[in-house]
Amino acid sequence: MKYLLSIFIILLSLSNHSAKAQDHFEELRGLLRKEEGSSNRIKLLQTFLIQYKNSSDTLKMANAYHFLSFLKPDRKSAYVDSIIAITKNKSYARFPAGAYLEKGNIKYELGDYSGALESYVQASETAKTNGNDKLHSDAKFNVGLLKNQAGDYEESQIIFAEYITFLEQNSKYRTVFNYNPALFALADSYIHTKDLDLAEKTIAKGIKQTLKTKDSTTYSYIIVTSGIHQYLLKNYQKAIDSLQKGKELIYKFDPIETRIATCDYYIGRSYKDLGDKETSLSYFKKVDTTLRKTKDVIPEIIDVYDYLKEDAKSKDDYKLQLDYLNTQLELDSIRYANQVYLTRNITRKYDAAELISEKEKLIAKYEKDTFLKNNTITFLIILSVVLVLLAVYGFRRSYLNKIRFQKLLLEQQEKSKIDTSVPIEKNIKSNLTKKEDLDIPEDVVETILKKLQDFEIKNQFAKKHYTLNSLAKELNTNSAYLSKIINVYKNVNFANYLNNLRIDFAVDQLSTNKALRSYTIQAIAEEVGFKNAQSFSSAFHKKTGIYPSYFIKHIKD
Known part of the structure; x- marks a missing residue:
């Protein structure tokens, strides 16, 4: 996956310019194609760049810097930074999102994975803000590749599957350079989690697609993945055949020897299990x-x-x-x-x-x-x-x-x-012991506790975002009474009271509802009443000592 990322994130960044095409970009690309040789193209771009600077046209300047970054790779980083500097406060469809995406690729190549992730997040956010769905999806896919490399396979599989669905539903954005690698990435991730049935289906789809589009590069990687898949199925001879075939194909175009090492490793494992030491x-x-x-x-x-x-x-x-x-x-x-x-x-x-x-x-x-x-x-x-x-x-x-x-x-x-057949009134009275002086009539306390228990049993806390005032209004009481009763009888403040109810509800739902486990953390958070994934994860960890992603992974096992 490390080497898949280093090749395909660049191809993705090249292909993303089909999204929300701008006339001048296509016009400039057409002019460059008419020029022979990179030196002539560089001179033409430098001439145009002077004109664009004089007229303070930041969009045209960004387009020129973009093409220069590919024609002069030794200055790529400087050109990308220039694009970000002049467009970061603009709302162009392509910039600065495309530049952030390219900056992430550069940082990845330098081994700065933290910086790469930061740039991909910036690319995703600005693309979404500026309405470029294609760039937003490309950036998210690159984040998925980093997650997969880091071993967070379940999260990356969700991202890869969403990206494939996006391309299938938006054929204008779908190219050989993004759809085929996405199929390979998903198949490879399934191999790592030993989801062999899903891996087999995705591999078959990838082979069919790469043959159809004559994509020999991705085809070779999928053939290698197929070989690893056969090894895991203990079909050792089939594994050797696929790995040798993939190895021969890779030799033709790929100078990176560690790809070959992966093939040799699984071929060696296959022979070992066949008894040929x-x-x-x-x-x-x-x-x-x-x-x-x-x-x-x-x-x-x-x-x-x-x-x-x-x-x-x-x-x-x-x-x-x-x-x-x-x-x-x-x-x-x-x-x-x-x-x-x-x-x-x-x-x-x-x-x-x-x-x-x-x-x-x-x-x-x-x-x-x-x-x-x-x-x-x-x-x-x-x-x-x-x-x-x-x-x-x-x-x-x-x-x-x-x-x-x-x-x-x-x-x-x-x-x-717990016996739910006991009437609510009986539960309330059995738990209604003398507390510190609240300056609240006992019958009012009992009524509010009954309403709170009803609120909890019906899981109303998961249906909308409550404040102390809004819940007090819904329970026909005042916020001061409600706050005091929750503090004394629930032993927590109002915010923690709601969070604890929602976390308990989340644990119950995730334990019993298999479909919910396939949701994203954001979607689960919204299902149980939280506004976002971050607040949900923090509250879950505070109450249980583990994060929801850990709980979901192990409840599946």
Whole structure:
């Protein structure tokens, strides 16, 4: 997905200019096509740019900067910043949203994923504000690719599916450069979550579409995905055939070796499961060669070193075993240095403590060898401590979230057992004990408590956004009485009272209503009475100790 993103986000940004076309943009593009050679086009644009600056025409200036950014890639970032500077307070259909989108692509290429995400969000917001549905959807798709890369597969799948639906419903925006990659992205994400039936359907659709449009680039990636899919289905020979075919196609146009490494990894896994150890090792060694050379880390194939270390161990080759371990630790450090992964709790196959123990045993056996110098040993020890701390933090957080989740489910089950046949009046009187002096007649307190219980039972709190005054008016009382009674008898203020009701209702609905779990967080928030996803997530975490996304993911499991 890392390399899919680096190619297709650029293609998306090129294709987004079909959206809300502006006459001058198309006119300028037509003039550039008549010029032969990039140098002539650059001179023409620079001439026009002087004219546009003299007339203070910011839209035409932005169009000129846009084309210059592709003709002079070494100054791309500067041109994109210029577009943003002159159009950020404008309401053009294409700018500044298109420039923010391109800035996000640039930041991604530099490894600044946080900056890329920020730019994509700005692109999405400005495109939506300025009425450019196409650019808004493109920016959201790029955010989905980042989420998918970071391991947030469920959220990214929702985004990819929405993007595909948008393109299918708006054929004027649909191109080979956006629809085909979207199908691939969704299929790849399904592979990561082991949704093999959905992956199979999406792969079949992607193959049909890429063959129809003669899109050999995306076709090759979908064929590789199909090979991984066959491997997961344990159809090992079919997996090898598809992966070899995809590998041959990629060789023709793609210079990035790590794509080939992914193919080699799954081919090696397939041969291993077929019982052909020697052939599998030959492919695993190819993966090792590529990773050592490129230092590009693809998390899913790092465990190739587990197989290589095991082979070296079986041959009592401690020097080679230690070499593989050092390489694995180095690549792990690169992996954790990537801020996308540092913000996630990535579950590693081997406990960091096991790696440390293994390393210490190998060092003890090989301590007289000159292969390891003192500074290398020091580095490994420090790195091992860091890995242990990261693992402990991740495991502790995972454990606490699991306990909170189980407690929440148990509480929900207990609530469902409450006898609802007892009349409301009886419940009120049994709970109506003497409280501090409220300066409110007891019959008024009892009446308001009855109305509040009725309000809670009918889930009215989820139907609209209440204020203290509006609820008091609805209950035919005054806000002062209502506030005091809620504080004393509910032990919370009015805002927390409403939030707690809505969170309990959300937990109940998500536990029993499978359809609701497929909604976006924003949609669920609105269903239970919150204005937005942020306030819902904050209130959910405050009351339960976990976020709604975690609860939904684990309730599905």
